[in-house]
Amino acid sequence: MARRIEDLRIGFIGHGRHARANLYPALGLAGGRLTSIATRDRAAAARAAALHGAARGHGDHRRMLAEDGLDAVFVSVAPEDQAAVTEDCLRADAHVFAEKPLGMDEAEARRVADTAEQAGRSVAVGFMKRHAPAYRRLAGLMADEAAFGRVLSFHAFFAFSPWTDTLRDDTYLKFGAVHMVDLVRWLFGEVAEVSGHTNSRGSDISMAATLRFRSGVVGSLTLAGVPAWSREQEELTVTGQRGFARVENLSAVAYHHARRAGAGRGEAWQELDEDTVVVRSVNSPASGGHQDLYLRGFAGEVRHFLEAVANVTPQAASAADNTATMALCDELLRSLRPAGRTERGPNL
Template structure:
């Protein structure tokens, strides 16, 4: 079977830095690119070594191109209308988050995709990052017993693109909101506190899930965090696991000791990390952050007709939780 043939709407900074290179890493073909400027579309095709067709009108592209799927990476406010046009054209769609500014808008788009019978996937790449995939396997596998609680953080300088707490929640922190849903299920209780100052954001949130897991999330979006940082520690019945940034998973399994364990070297951790090589070039980060994994998953869903893990319908629940958190922070 040949390469998956993907068409694209958008060629901005995020698309050019992460999505197009991830598509190449996933082994897909860039069949066509549509932006508002034909020269920009041509430049993007040239930059990524594609002999595909440039467009300055995405509707024309949707009409003329027979492809396996369309990737939409534009401004968040434009995503709903762009995705709905793709659905109307009968195209499978991958769209960068957020899809819909609230749960109601997200539900309307999910309804349209289901009615049309097309694949609709939202780009929550953390679900496909190896460190969080391994953590999910650990939670579901039960080798450390049941998960009981967690602490998570997401800290970034978001001041250039987020001017309010709602902007931050839906343009940046939404990834971590989606991740805790992916790991623990649906939340039944949400409380929180905010200490914001304009575009300087500081949130702490407590959640309880249907399965009994409780946890806290710390969000900060301000210039203090030019060194972006994220992580999550999960406490189980018989140990704990820490996903440190996106490249290390530390697993500690509790042991029974005849004597006090601090008297000797009795404790051990399993530390999972990727290898490091000059041969990885610039692709290593794209794999570890989940960008390549999400594109591979989208291509598989288009080929097999499967529902993506981060489907349009599942996205409704993530946006609902964002809305609930914002209400709790008021």
């Protein structure tokens, strides 16, 4: 029987920077009401509870799970802890929204999926790009076979400046670029073959991969984590038989459909006969500062999770689906070959 989102008993484990900036506000926009918050420090949890209107703050998430009768729990803790904490929530009969990465590799992700199946509870993973309006528009364009034609290829680019000098290829991929890995799976299906190269030096990350999907789609994925990209950048261009589309930084989608020459008309180049449509987000103070939460997909992913819990419907990014994304991350890392260094002499 369907329930109202505002009637759900919701807990939140974690109160870090990402949670405060994106998940707590998105939860409010979705109409959710917090029952309790848990952090590692009871006093900090009490302050967080007061800030977000929760009735209780706990210094131990296991106590919160045992005492508060929660329907759903949000988990946003250290990456290496998220799988175990998620399993604690599942064993307490709560549905879970877990930030990525959920599991540090395929094996850990599969363990969480098995626990969710045994508990009969659902797990949504924080792959918010699936809910970003720009990528939803792109998916709709690709689905219009008459206008776009069969999807042939893509190029994806994702870059940002590292937030720590301890990042390496594996942690960069699984803590950040995993979003693009999951996105191309969502758009194009499962991957049949992967090959790649890395030119990383310490925490300066640079890698490129070529992917062939079971659907026949082929594409390239270029990833970077270096100080040059203090302005985070992401781009995705998809080519079909009769059209192409490009998403840039989640705020604009450009798409073009090829026109067939009409009867009695000359060559297309003799006329102004080609158009590319560009759609952008509206720039308005009416957003109240929430626009980024919608455009990046945070508002959409949280709303979807709460609606799924209230109506007992499947999640868009389940624990089982997450296993496939983490498996692809592992395969990408195994495929990477170091780029050879070229020594340049004084006369070269």
